[in-house]
Amino acid sequence: xxxxxxxxxxxGEDGHRRLHPLVRGFPLLRxxxxxxxxxxxxxxxxxxxxxxxxxxxxxxxxxxxERQYAEYRLIADPLDRHVFLRNLQDxxxxxxxxxxxxxxxxxxxxxxxxxxxxxxxxxxxxxxYPRGLTLSTRNxxxxxxxxxxxPLNDVRIIVATDSSxxxxxxxxxxxxxxxxxxxxxxxxxxxxxxxxxxxxxxxxVGTGRADLREDPAYLGVKHDRLTGGExxxxxxxFVEATLERYPKAIIQWEDFSKDAAFTIxxxxxxxxxxxxxxxxxxxxxxxxxxxxxxxxxxxxxxxQVVVVHGAGAGxxxxxxxxxxxxxxxxxxxxxxxxxxxxLDSRGLLTDDRAMEDYKKPLATxxxxxxxxxxxxxxxxxxxxxxxxxxxxxxxxxxxxxxVVRAAHANTPRPLVFPLSNPTxxxxxxxxxxxxxxxxxxxxxxxxxxxxxxxxxxxxEIGQGNNAFIFPGLGFGAVLARVREITDEMVTAAAYALAxxxxxxxxxxxxxxVSELGAASVQVAVAVIRQALADGVATEFSIRDLGDADLxxxxxxxFWQPRYLPFRTEG
Numbered sequence: 001x002x003x004x005x006x007x008x009x010x011x012g013e014d015g016h017r018r019l020h021p022l023v024r025g026f027p028l029l030r031x032x033x034x035x036x037x038x039x040x041x042x043x044x045x046x047x048x049x050x051x052x053x054x055x056x057x058x059x060x061x062x063x064x065x066e067r068q069y070a071e072y073r074l075i076a077d078p079l080d081r082h083v084f085l086r087n088l089q090d091x092x093x094x095x096x097x098x099x100x101x102x103x104x105x106x107x108x109x110x111x112x113x114x115x116x117x118x119x120x121x122x123x124x125x126x127x128x129y130p131r132g133l134t135l136s137t138r139n140x141x142x143x144x145x146x147x148x149x150x151p152l153n154d155v156r157i158i159v160a161t162d163s164s165x166x167x168x169x170x171x172x173x174x175x176x177x178x179x180x181x182x183x184x185x186x187x188x189x190x191x192x193x194x195x196x197x198x199x200x201x202x203x204x205v206g207t208g209r210a211d212l213r214e215d216p217a218y219l220g221v222k223h224d225r226l227t228g229g230e231x232x233x234x235x236x237x238f239v240e241a242t243l244e245r246y247p248k249a250i251i252q253w254e255d256f257s258k259d260a261a262f263t264i265x266x267x268x269x270x271x272x273x274x275x276x277x278x279x280x281x282x283x284x285x286x287x288x289x290x291x292x293x294x295x296x297x298x299x300x301x302x303x304q305v306v307v308v309h310g311a312g313a314g315x316x317x318x319x320x321x322x323x324x325x326x327x328x329x330x331x332x333x334x335x336x337x338x339x340x341x342x343l344d345s346r347g348l349l350t351d352d353r354a355m356e357d358y359k360k361p362l363a364t365x366x367x368x369x370x371x372x373x374x375x376x377x378x379x380x381x382x383x384x385x386x387x388x389x390x391x392x393x394x395x396x397x398x399x400x401x402x403v404v405r406a407a408h409a410n411t412p413r414p415l416v417f418p419l420s421n422p423t424x425x426x427x428x429x430x431x432x433x434x435x436x437x438x439x440x441x442x443x444x445x446x447x448x449x450x451x452x453x454x455x456x457x458x459x460e461i462g463q464g465n466n467a468f469i470f471p472g473l474g475f476g477a478v479l480a481r482v483r484e485i486t487d488e489m490v491t492a493a494a495y496a497l498a499x500x501x502x503x504x505x506x507x508x509x510x511x512x513v514s515e516l517g518a519a520s521v522q523v524a525v526a527v528i529r530q531a532l533a534d535g536v537a538t539e540f541s542i543r544d545l546g547d548a549d550l551x552x553x554x555x556x557x558f559w560q561p562r563y564l565p566f567r568t569e570g
Contacts, residue, residue, distance in 0.1 A: 132200030174220025191471025192558030283321030310392030391427030472523025496526035
């Protein structure tokens with residue numbers, strides 16, 4: 001079976017890869033993974049039935065990148081820039097990735113957070129061209145047939161969302177497809193997965209928002225969300241059809257509501273290799289940043305007292321990751337319970353409170369809080385002697401001056417990470433945190449912020465972006481052909497990112513975003529090693545590779561945006 005319904009890629013006798021098109025002429029130009037625009041050579045134009053259909057000039061890919069970048073720079077509005085890049089992706093995909101690779105630090109906030117949040121909200125308005133797979137209550141009974149219509153025959157990475165909890169903006173219905181598309185762009189540019197091996201999926205089970213259901217322009221199904229058994233039956237049919245069509249695929253569950261996120265992760269992680277980025281990816285990237293911040297302080301993770309504000313999927317994942325890090329450093333569960341405190345909108349989680357099942361492992365024994373003045377955020381920081389403050393609440397400004405100063409009173413250099421996305425939902429602004437702590441806080445955020453100068457000293461603001469974890473995690477899992485993505489593989493990804501940062505950017509909590517690809521290579525190597533140790537890797541050819549050979553393998557398999565020559569003979 002060819003790689004896609006429109007072309008295959010084969011190596012010639014000279015060892016070089018060539019495209020073998022299964023379409024020609026004008027239709028070829030309408031397939032974004034085949035279209036090279038004015039980069040088609042004269043020989044290709046004649047042989048492929050394109051002669052006379054293109055401008056006479058023959059360009060290089062580099063020249064096309066420069067031309068598109070100049071046009072991009074003329075656009076001021078971030079959403080318009082997002083639409084420009086999406087349109088480019090939909091007509092000339094290699095050029096899109098070449099442009100994104102050349103300017104990843106500048107363009108990541110446009111294709112991903114924070115601009116993707118607005119793109120999700122406006123998805124029905126900016127919709128131009130179909131991409132990916134949509135399963136809805138109208139066609140879920142035909143899931144296998146719908147998947148058969150996808151022209152890609154060797155998908156290895158799927159990002160699937162039901163759009164119930166997008167970033168910090170909640171239920172977005174059909175608009176969540178934009179987040180799946182954006183995540184997979186990062187899998188390719190930062191994780192080395194070829195775009196013809198990726199598939200964005202929107203699971204449209206309805207929306208709880210009446211304003212969307214009543215909007216004539218809204219493109220999704222216009223009924224309330226499925227729940228309970230009907231909802232799980234819907235997801236079951238998606239998973240069953242996926243396993244049949246793409247038995248080698250890994251699924252990344254994305255932006256599900258907190259209850260559904262845990263239910264789906266536990267229900268399917270051993271049925272199909274899968275992970276939840278909001279829970280596990282967020283936990284891993286925050287653990288990596290905290291480890292590096294502790295290194296900058298000259299202290300260990302086990303010496304910190306951590307407050308996690310926000311007990312949704314992200315907050316729960318972060319708390320679990322921090323606990324695992326402390327466990328690795330030798331603390332007992334009892335010691336950890338006195339060092340990791342998790343708060344939701346009602347205050348500190350304690351074991352005498354009624355709460356959702358997924359929160360119960362995060363609860364603090366009530367006996368530890370005896371004599372405390374209160375269980376609100378500021379009281380927990382003061383009474384618990386917190387040195388690390390992690391925000392995943394989606395509540396802008398909740399890290400007030402009093403809250404930050406309370407953390408600073410417990411340590412000369414508090415770690416304050418307002419991590420909620422998009423930018424408008426950050427728990428505090430980095431400039432304020434540094435002002436309130438006389439420049440002593442170590443600050444990292446979820447969305448990008450410019451460096452802050454305080455008292456003549458410039459402070460880089462590390463971005464704890466999941467893009468430092470999930471592309472390498474997924475790529476490593478694909479290369480190892482894992483049966484399951486284990487918790488230990490996710491933790492290995494966190495420590496690999498921390499180690500890469502310490503080795504190459506020792507003064508920072510996270511590398512610059514321009515280093516996404518290099519960091520992902522190291523994450524992928526660590527994930528493969530852990531998959532082998534856990535006994536879940538089925539790609540046995542990697543079993544006896546040394547570290548240098550495994551690194552070389554990952555680098556060799558990393559997809560690069562370049563135009564392949566077409567086979568023009570025969």
